[in-house]
Amino acid sequence: MLQDFKNFLFPQLCACCETALLKDEKLICTFCRNELPLYPNFFDGDHDLHKILYGRVLLNQAASLFYFEKKGIVQNLIHDLKYKGNEGLSYHLGEWLGELLVASKWKIKIDVVLPVPLHKQRFRERGYNQVEGFGKAIAEKLSAIYNDTLLKRRSNSKTQVFKNRLARTEVVTNHFYVEGQAILSGKTILLVDDLVTTGATLEACYLALKTAGVDSLNIATIAVSK
Template sequence: MQFLKDFFHLFYPKLCANCENNLTENETVICTFCRHDLPLTNFVDYKKNKVYEIFYGRVSIEKANSLLYYRKKGITKKIIHELKYKGNEDVGVFFGNWLGEILKENRQLSDVDFIIPVPLHPKKMRQRGYNQVTKFGEYLSKHLKITFIENILIRISTSKTQTFKARFERFNNLDTKFMLKNTSIFTNKHVLLIDDVITTGATLEACIKELQKTKGIKVSIITMAYTE
C-alpha cells in the first residue's frame, strides 16, 4: 500500500498552495515554511477585537474572531483564492481542522448549538459547484461536536460581483438578501455563522438580521480571515 502511495505521489505530487513546492507526506495544503509565514490575528478575546468591533452599532452578536489577516498581496489571499476559484476544497479542511482544534481547546464557543455557513446564491453555486465554506464548517463540526446545517439560510438575491468595487461602495451595498427557511429551529439557540473572509461585514450583517428574526437566538461569527 505504501508503495502505491509513493508511486502515485511521484507522478501526482501535492503542491503547496502558496509556494507550489512539493508537500511532504506529513504536510497538507501548505508547506511548513509557508505556514510559519501566515499572518495570524492572535485575537485572544472574542468580544474585544477588531472583528467584533466591525459590528458595533449595526447588529448584536455574542462573539467574533478570524484566524488570519487578509491583505491585498499576501499568502492568505493566495490560499483562499485556491479555495474559491481553483476548486481546492482541502483548504477548507485545513482551516476547519486548525480552527477546530483552537476552539476545542479554548472553549470560547462551547455553548454553540449549530454551525451554519454564509450561503451562495444558487446561480453562483451552480457555476462553482460547491460552497467554499462547507468543508470548513464540516470539520469545525467534527472537532466541536456541534451540528453543521446547510441550506436552511438561503441567499435569495445578489448584487453584481463586488471584486472591483471600492470598499465604501461595498459597505453601502444592501442588495444581498437572505431568507431563513425554518424560523423555529434556532429558537433560543446559539448559532455560529461562518464565512471565508470579512471585509466590510455587510454580507454577514445581512445574514444576522435575517437570523435575528428568530426568538431568543444568539449569533457568533468565525471566519478564516479578516481584511485589515
C-alpha cells in the same frame, strides 16, 4: 511505492506558494505554515470583527484564524480554496480553528453552525461552498449541529455594494432569508465565513436570522482584513 510514483508524476502543490509538497506535508508546506499570519488571541472581546460590525450586529464571540492582506500569503490560500477546487482545504482549516476553540474553552455552548450560503448559480459553477468543510469541522469539534439548509441566498449580487440602512433592508428582502424559522428560535448560532472585509455580508445574514428569532450571533471566519 505506487502512490510515491503518482506523487512524482502529479505532485500535490502547496495552497499558498504552489511548490510541491513533501511526503509528510498536507495541503500547506511547512515554510508557508510558519509564515501564515495567525490572528493574535484569535478570539477575544476586542476582536476586529467586533470593531467592523459595531452598531450593526449584536455579536457575542468572534474568532478568526488569520489576518488577511492584499497580495499576501492568505490571499493565495483563499484563492486556492475558492477558485482552484481545493475543497479539502476548507475542512483542514476548520479543524485547525476548531481545535483552537476547544482549547480556549469558549464560554458559549454552540447549538447550530451555519455557513454563509452561496447562490445556486455560484454553487453550480464552483461545485461546492468554500466554507462548508470549514463549518462542518468546527461543528464536529464543538459537538454542534451543522446545517446548510436554513439560511438561503436569493441573489447572486455582491452585498458589499449596499451601504446605507435602507439598502441593507433591501439586502435582507432580496438576498438572504431563512427557511424553517422555528428551528433556530432560541438557539445559539455560530455563523461561519471565509473572509471578512466590510462585514456587509455578515450583517445581511444577521438581519435575516434576526427575523427567525436569533437575537445575537457568534462568528468564526478563516480570515479578517487588517
